[in-house]
Amino acid sequence: MNDIAPAISPPAGMGDKKPRNQAVLDWVQEVATLTQPENVFWCDGSDGENQYLLEQGQRQNIVIKLNDQKVPRSYLHRSNPNDVARVEQFTFICTPTKEEAGPTNHWSDPGETYTKLHGLLKGAMRGRTMFVIPYIMGPPDSPLTKVGFEITDSIYVVLSMRIMTRMGAVAVNRLGDNAKAEWNRGVHSLLDINPERRFICHFPQDNTIISVGSGYGGNVLLSKKCLALRIGSYLANKQGWLAEHMLILGVESPQGRKHYVAAAFPSACGKTNFAMLIPPAHFQGWKVTTVGDDIAWMQIRDGRLYAVNPENGYFGVVPGTSYKSNANAMKSIAHDTIYTNVALTDDGDVWWEGKDGPPPAHAIDWRGNDWTPASPEKAAHPNSRFATPMQNNPVLDPNVEKGEGVPISAIIFGGRRSDTMPLVFQALDWVHGVYLGATMASETTAAATGAVGQVRRDPMAMLPFCGYNIGDYFRHWIRVGGRLENAPLIFHVNWFRKGEDGKFLWPGFGDNMRVLKWIIDRCEGSDAAVESPIGWLPRPHDLDLDELDVPHENVIELLGLDHEQWKTELAAHEKFFESLGGVVPKELLEQRERVAERFKG
Ligand code: GTP
Ligand code: SPV
Ligand code: MN
Numbered sequence: 001m002n003d004i005a006p007a008i009s010p011p012a013g014m015g016d017k018k019p020r021n022q023a024v025l026d027w028v029q030e031v032a033t034l035t036q037p038e039n040v041f042w043c044d045g046s047d048g049e050n051q052y053l054l055e056q057g058q059r060q061n062i063v064i065k066l067n068d069q070k071v072p073r074s075y076l077h078r079s080n081p082n083d084v085a086r087v088e089q090f091t092f093i094c095t096p097t098k099e100e101a102g103p104t105n106h107w108s109d110p111g112e113t114y115t116k117l118h119g120l121l122k123g124a125m126r127g128r129t130m131f132v133i134p135y136i137m138g139p140p141d142s143p144l145t146k147v148g149f150e151i152t153d154s155i156y157v158v159l160s161m162r163i164m165t166r167m168g169a170v171a172v173n174r175l176g177d178n179a180k181a182e183w184n185r186g187v188h189s190l191l192d193i194n195p196e197r198r199f200i201c202h203f204p205q206d207n208t209i210i211s212v213g214s215g216y217g218g219n220v221l222l223s224k225k226c227l228a229l230r231i232g233s234y235l236a237n238k239q240g241w242l243a244e245h246m247l248i249l250g251v252e253s254p255q256g257r258k259h260y261v262a263a264a265f266p267s268a269c270g271k272t273n274f275a276m277l278i279p280p281a282h283f284q285g286w287k288v289t290t291v292g293d294d295i296a297w298m299q300i301r302d303g304r305l306y307a308v309n310p311e312n313g314y315f316g317v318v319p320g321t322s323y324k325s326n327a328n329a330m331k332s333i334a335h336d337t338i339y340t341n342v343a344l345t346d347d348g349d350v351w352w353e354g355k356d357g358p359p360p361a362h363a364i365d366w367r368g369n370d371w372t373p374a375s376p377e378k379a380a381h382p383n384s385r386f387a388t389p390m391q392n393n394p395v396l397d398p399n400v401e402k403g404e405g406v407p408i409s410a411i412i413f414g415g416r417r418s419d420t421m422p423l424v425f426q427a428l429d430w431v432h433g434v435y436l437g438a439t440m441a442s443e444t445t446a447a448a449t450g451a452v453g454q455v456r457r458d459p460m461a462m463l464p465f466c467g468y469n470i471g472d473y474f475r476h477w478i479r480v481g482g483r484l485e486n487a488p489l490i491f492h493v494n495w496f497r498k499g500e501d502g503k504f505l506w507p508g509f510g511d512n513m514r515v516l517k518w519i520i521d522r523c524e525g526s527d528a529a530v531e532s533p534i535g536w537l538p539r540p541h542d543l544d545l546d547e548l549d550v551p552h553e554n555v556i557e558l559l560g561l562d563h564e565q566w567k568t569e570l571a572a573h574e575k576f577f578e579s580l581g582g583v584v585p586k587e588l589l590e591q592r593e594r595v596a597e598r599f600k601g
Pocket of ligand 2: 088216217218219224225266267294315325447448501
């Protein structure tokens with residue numbers, strides 16, 4: 001299957017809708033002069049255009065149409081096997097000084113990097129079509145909403161951006177014709193999909209992103225991690241708001257009381273699943289609705305934090321998704337979806353490890369090879385993904401388009417930890433909560449290239465996504481708390497603690513409602529908790545565990561503090577802070593000392 005494809009020749013009246021804004025026109029001209037495409041296709045995001053590009057994508061073997069009876073209007077794409085995840089080692093923040101990028105980012109000099117990238121881009125689109133994608137991030141009437149233009153030579157990127165963003169006229173109109181208006185410039189070229197020429201570079205001062213050499217989601221859908229998080233977090237720090245790697249969900253009690261919570265878990269650690277949670281039967285009348293599954297932009301209004309989801313679709317992990325684990329996700333991806341790197345069955349359906357029912361007797365795996373249940377390889381790549389419009393979600397929150405956002409009652413941090421971290425606990429106050437976020441850790445996953453299963457510190461799940469100095473980011477969080485009269489309560493969760501047998505102690509998924517309920521109760525003033533050295537902990541009877549099939553001793557273990565493990569944990573916090581080379585605010589250093597004191601006392 002292809003990523004790179006020769007130029008297309010659209011029929012008259014298609015691909016010719018140039019915006020009027022002279023700054024955009026000049027920039028596109030400049031990039032075209034550099035990359036020398038065969039032609040320029042101005043995208044308008046219309047149905048007709050999408051249909052045409054899907055047809056061209058099929059003709060060029062970039063997407064395969066799936067069986068319309070099984071998965072209506074859906075397609076499969078296989079990316080190059082050398083290009084299946086984000087590449088953190090090739091992701092750069094190009095600020096004038098290295099200090100601005102800080103100790104957690106790869107930094108490179110802006111001038112040198114532009115020169116290098118322009119060298120790689122020279123003539124890179126010869127014989128190809130250059131697409132120009134206008135899009136906005138955020139609901140159309142939100143004050144936080146940003147305009148972006150992405151130039152790309154990949155049809156797959158155009159098809160995906162139409163799902164993941166609000167694309168076309170809405171962006172062109174919002175930008176208007178003021179040549180001085182703010183917008184993000186994104187340039188993407190596949191080049192020759194060679195890991196040696198793969199760079200994802202951000203120039204926050206120029207509101208510019210250049211990504212070359214990859215065709216995989218997080219590296220090339222420049223709206224998402226590049227704009228909404230890396231550039232977004234940089235702007236948020238300057239402008240006094242927050243751009244976070246967080247899901248946003250609504251939870252409504254049978255009495256009709258509704259809260260919104262935002263939760264930061266690292267990549268492939270459960271955001272999409274939590275955002276679409278289906279409460280167990282015991283919680284009849286409770287409703288969970290999704291505002292967003294990956295990114296939250298939050299601003300302060302009337303002393304409260306309000307969140308919007310800047311995206312328009314979900315780019316979610318496929319393996320493990322089933323009617324049993326997440327029926328809402330299954331319904332969302334049952335039609336109008338682009339799948340990447342899953343298996344194709346003989347009857348034109350998609351399959352992956354963990355899907356309901358038996359595996360197919362034969363399939364084509366994510367690399368395009370024959371596969372049977374006896375094959376040693378996985379049929380779907382562990383980081384195979386779906387791109388699906390949020391309108392497909394049966395539990396989409398009614399306020400998802402609200403420009404002012406939804407008020408956040410609780411912020412949750414969480415990681416994938418087989419030990420140490422209890423199922424849930426609550427920070428003592430905002431700054432303690434910032435400390436919990438700053439020191440959170442998680443076992444690495446297949447969402448990024450590199451080793452899987454290694455515990456690493458991932459502050460606020462933003463380690464790969466914070467576009468500026470992490471010390472300033474911590475300071476920004478502390479400052480935001482100071483401006484909130486009605487600050488969200490902060491919690492830490494861990495769905496992934498394991499027992500001695502190596503199995504998860506907690507069933508997770510829908511049963512996470514039991515933890516969410518405790519969190520909501522705490523937001524409503526419940527005193528069902530005890531103070532511990534690490535914060536407020538529920539006792540087993542503080543959680544609603546009715547009809548839960550988990551042995552009581554597991555619950556005790558899930559909520560327990562192992563002092564030896566915590567000693568190691570606190571030493572790891574200290575080491576992490578030290579590794580950041582003096583940028584950590586003293587408030588957080590003090591928090592660590594206080595936790596250590598509380599363990600002694
Ligand atoms: P990104 O899109 O990479 O940011 O990931 P995400 O945070 O949205 O993670 P997602 O919900 O897609 O879940 C990733 C993996 O974790 C999937 O394989 C899920 O099946 C698994 N998972 C999600 N929630 C739970 C849970 O509560 N318990 C357990 N054991 N696994 C879970
Ligand atoms: C993540 O890795 O956190 C994702 C997938 O959400 S990607 O868009 O590839 O970054
Ligand atoms: Mn993510």
